[in-house]
Amino acid sequence: MPEFHLLATLKTPIIVLAAALAMAISFFIYRHTVPPVSRTLKVILVVLRACSLFLVFLLIGEPLLSLVSREEERPMVAVLVDNSRSMTIRDKSGNRKAALVAVLQSPALQQMSSVGSILYGTFDTRVRFLPTMTADSLSFAGDGTDLGLALKGVRDTAARANLQCVLIITDGNSTVGTSPLYEAEDLAVPVFTIGVGDTSEQQDLLIRKVVTNNITYVGNKVPVDVTVKSSGYGGEKIEVMLRDGAKIADRQMLTLQQGTREYAVPLSFVPEKEGMQKLLVDISRLPNEVSLQNNRFTFYTKVLKSKMRVVLVAGAPSPDVSFIRRALESDKNVELSVFIERGDGRFYEGQLNGDLLQESEAIVLVGYPMRNSSTAVISAIIGAVGDGKGFLFALSRTTDFAKLRSLEPLLPMTLPASSGEEMQAFVSIPLAQRNNPILKLPGSLDVWNKLPPVFTIEARFRAKPESEVLGQRRIQSLTTNDPLLLSRNVNRRKSIALLGYGIWRWKSFSEGIPGSENALEALFGNSIRWLTTREDDRPVRVQPVKETFAGQDPIEFTAQVYDKNFNPLDEAEVSVVVKQGDKSDQLNLLPIGNGRFEGAFGVLPEGDYSFAARVLAGGEQIAEERGSFSIGGVNVEFQETRMNRLLLQQIADRSGGRYYDAGAIATLPQDVASLPGFRPREVVRSSEIELWNRGWMLAIIIVLFAVEWFLRKRNGML
DSSP: OOOOEOOOSOOOHHHHHHHHHHHHHHHHHHOOOOSSHHHHHHHHHHHHHHHHHHHHHHHHHHHHEEEEEEEEOOEEEEEEEOGGGGGGGGGGTHHHHHHHHHHHHHHHHHHHHHHEEEEEEEESSSSSEEEEGGGGOOOBBBBBBHHHHHHHHHHHHHTTSSEEEEEEEOOOOOSSSSSHHHHHHHSSOOEEEEOOSSOOSEEEEEEEEEEOSSEEETOOOEEEEEEEESOOOOEEEEEEEEOOOOEEEEEEEEOOOOOSSSEEEEEOOOOSSSSEEEEEEOOOOOOTTTTTTSSEEEEEEEEESSOEEEEESSOOOOHHHHHHHHHHTTTEEEEEEEEEBBBBSSSSSSOOOOOHHHHHSSEESSOOSSOOOOEEEEEEEHHHTTTTOOEEEOOOOOHHHHHHHGGGGGEEEESSOOOOOOOEEEEEEOOOTTTTGGGGGSSSSHHHSSSOOOESSOOOOHHHHHHEEEEEEEETTTEEEEEEEEEEETTTTTEEOOOOOOOTTTHHTHHHHTTTTTHHHHHHHHHHHHHOOOGOOOOOEESSSSSSEEESSEEEEEEEEEEEOOBBBBBBBEEEEEEEETEEEEEEEEEEEETTTEEEEOOOEEEEEEEEEEETHHHHHHHHEEEEEEEOOOOGGGGSSSSHHHHHHHHHHTTTOOEEEETOOOTHHHHHTSSSSSSSEEEEEEEEEEEEGOHHHHHHHHHHHHHHHHHHHHHTOO
């Protein structure tokens, strides 16, 4: 039964006195009546009047009715089951899928429901919680295993429950996401792990990784470095082939050695036409391989027509100018022209004319314009960028904001009223931009957040609505909303702004940060490629969001539709037909504003697909787009075929749990029940009702007065 408590701003003696006064006043009023009435009626009238007066007085004190209930909550055990593709592997210990199902149906796991309440969940690259768990609940189709996300999902879902321990059934291979060790420690409850699979090296041949250029040029030889791993074989000869469609672009023979080894196989190809090009690395099949799904690797590269012509204009010589110049000159696909101002509007390299700017594909300004910069040169830059040239602006301490304001329409941000004081700031990459091509590094993207600070100004820049903030200012450990690196792509015009200077520090002071060695070169190389991508000149673009989808991913398409003057067309109709062999599916993309469209197919079978998109405006076809994409390809779930017992043991040890092999879990219920904190807890739930703010309280008072009035009139009382 819930407990009731009445609270008010008035003190209890005053409430008691009010009740007594209400009764006394009512009794005095009805002591003598005209005409006289029965004693029973007098009592009823006195009670009605007293209750009405008391309730009116009580509402003045803003009373609260508090309801408190208490109940016992059983301890909870979260059971997380690996639903990824690696659980379909048949290794030396047998079929992992069958072993996992046997664990779920074992008497030990069935007894867990008598120990406490059970929260079931499956995980791969996502976490899903279920009311019950059966073999039909598992598809084993996940394209990755994120143990860290699984533990984090339990913490978020069971935050208000009596969670006392977690049980994970998996092969222990965490292929995506963060380290599960940190999440297990942060969970603050014991984690019990059950390992499914064999820990010995499996007999297998696979492609470990493929490294090549994401963007290249027609006629250039492109290296493709393939890493092949073998285990359980020795003496066999295999062939590693690079396929460009039906054509074999390159091939190498490889003789395998005994034991587990990795081999570096150099391949190459020469692209013959521009556009997105799909290639496939394929290796021979050998008898008794544990999996054949890791014997091929599909990748895409963007082929451009020729070298990129870039003009760099600097306001004055500086370390930043030297480092940016060196970074661009180190790119063999960049043809660079440099102009450094002398301080009087002229350049050391001679006159900068408008023809050179018009012939370029990107313009880079470093600390330009200055106070004495030529207005004619600034006008020529504005004209060239207005014609669609890529534009990169890097701030400097000596940049003149009055002159820079004429370039503001071309920039991805609005300028502050004044420059402000100098300050230091780190760069922080938002999570939503971690896959942005401008920020792509050979190593981890966390390198950006570890780089030394650069200089900027206290004045606040504002990103324009169409811009994307790629990097934010971080002052010590506080990440602000102020942009430090941002980009903009609208109406054929692309621009990037770096609102910090002293970026040479990223090169000189980043020793000891793995992956930072070429961060500056990668940033400017990626930026120039993004700024000069010619395909953006098309008024209609329809494309999948990526070239290779995982097996469980929805197949998403986006489109941008403009007229001949590059004005957005929201009234267009965009349809996409996807084909694989004789099968086809059609999708109509939905408008989302400003000439943009999007839509998604459901999950499609693995394989290579082609698509054809038709765009109609006013009932007439204005464009047709064609392309291809792949579903599946190499899967990280088959890159490591052994059970990772060590990781599961570490998770259990660090969290205070215990590790079990799949066939030795008989003591699991007793081990869980013997945990020190594994017991029910009392849960107290309370709610408050503001009586003074309820309409039904006013209704009660009105009813009491109305009944009193009715009885008086019925008996002819004055």
